[in-house]
Amino acid sequence: MEKKSVIIDCDPGQDDAIAILLALASGEEIDLLGITTVAGNVPLVLTESNARRICELANRTDVKVFAGASRPLMRKLVTAEWIHGKSGLDGANLPDPTMPQQDQHAVDFIIDTCLAVEDNTITICPIGPMTNIALAFMKEPAIIPKIAQIVCMGGAVKEYGNTTPAAEFNIYEDPQAAKVVLDAGIDFVMMPLDVTHKALVTKERLKRLKDLNSPVGDVCDGMLDYFNRFDMTKYGFEGGPLHDPCAIAYLIDPTLFSGRKVHLDIEVLSELTMGKTVADWWNVNDEEPNAFVCNDLNVEGFFDLLTERLGRLK
Ligand code: BDR
Ligand code: CA
Numbered sequence: 001m002e003k004k005s006v007i008i009d010c011d012p013g014q015d016d017a018i019a020i021l022l023a024l025a026s027g028e029e030i031d032l033l034g035i036t037t038v039a040g041n042v043p044l045v046l047t048e049s050n051a052r053r054i055c056e057l058a059n060r061t062d063v064k065v066f067a068g069a070s071r072p073l074m075r076k077l078v079t080a081e082w083i084h085g086k087s088g089l090d091g092a093n094l095p096d097p098t099m100p101q102q103d104q105h106a107v108d109f110i111i112d113t114c115l116a117v118e119d120n121t122i123t124i125c126p127i128g129p130m131t132n133i134a135l136a137f138m139k140e141p142a143i144i145p146k147i148a149q150i151v152c153m154g155g156a157v158k159e160y161g162n163t164t165p166a167a168e169f170n171i172y173e174d175p176q177a178a179k180v181v182l183d184a185g186i187d188f189v190m191m192p193l194d195v196t197h198k199a200l201v202t203k204e205r206l207k208r209l210k211d212l213n214s215p216v217g218d219v220c221d222g223m224l225d226y227f228n229r230f231d232m233t234k235y236g237f238e239g240g241p242l243h244d245p246c247a248i249a250y251l252i253d254p255t256l257f258s259g260r261k262v263h264l265d266i267e268v269l270s271e272l273t274m275g276k277t278v279a280d281w282w283n284v285n286d287e288e289p290n291a292f293v294c295n296d297l298n299v300e301g302f303f304d305l306l307t308e309r310l311g312r313l314k
Contacts, residue, residue: 004123007109134176
């Protein structure tokens with residue numbers, strides 16, 4: 001498979017952190033051009049410093065981390081400390097980062113990076129609210145043809161919402177941004193809760209990470225042990241869902257996932273169902289499909305890939 005030139009846009013978050021580690025360990029498939037951060041799980045100042053903490057953990061101080069939007073386009077910032085803890089990375093116990101934050105704004109980094117390449121070159125992987133990407137499209141629409149694909153974690157199709165009864169966190173957080181990005185007409189892949197709620201960090205899977213016997217394995221063990229508690233208590237799951245790493249795993253091996261090309265839309269008008277991702281699975285409206293919506297994954301294949309890749313980080 002051709003190596004992809006990737007920008008990860010994120011709000012770490014323990015599952016974002018694992019997603020970043022998976023990307024950093026997967027140099028054959030992913031050329032990571034930079035990490036852009038956005039307010040989401042916790043405020044921007046923390047998501048940005050957490051991204052640097054994770055790069056340092058992986059000894060990748062060469063990776064450039066950019067701070068972006070500190071709030072959604074139109075709505076109030078809603079953070080998720082009740083899941084991720086006050087720091088966003090509770091359980092990780094990582095020191096303050098020493099590698100520098102980039103001075104450039106994340107939105108300008110996205111724009112400059114895209115403008116410098118041929119059409120259909122960049123893959124953008126949003127695993128938080130899509131505010132930065134929407135702002136970049138609004139500031140410089142000429143970047144849209146430069147993007148080959150968007151692979152995002154977000155949404156819930158048949159699955160219930162995890163932030164409101166109707167909506168998943170990343171889309172609920174900034175539904176207008178998600179709609180701007182979807183409506184740009186780029187090849188769009190969505191990894192909703194329908195998939196990620198199957199990627200559960202059970203005790204056995206957590207042990208495999210702990211048994212890596214490395215600083216990365218120890219940090220994954222600590223932060224996932226913390227992260228697991230919320231979903232196990234609230235939903236009775238056997239472990240926490242590794243939402244964001246599913247999007248990165250799709251970049252590495254899309255055959256691990258199944259789904260369908262459908263017409264997708266995002267609710268931005270009703271407060272009751274704000275941020276709901278409406279996928280026309282049976283094409284009842286007879287509209288042109290505009291997104292590949294995943295609905296299943298090879299769970300063991302996913303955890304084998306994750307464990308093998310994280311084991312490469314020493
Ligand atoms: C998404 O919301 C965040 O809490 C996670 O990091 C993930 O991106 C799951 O709904
Ligand atoms: Ca996230």
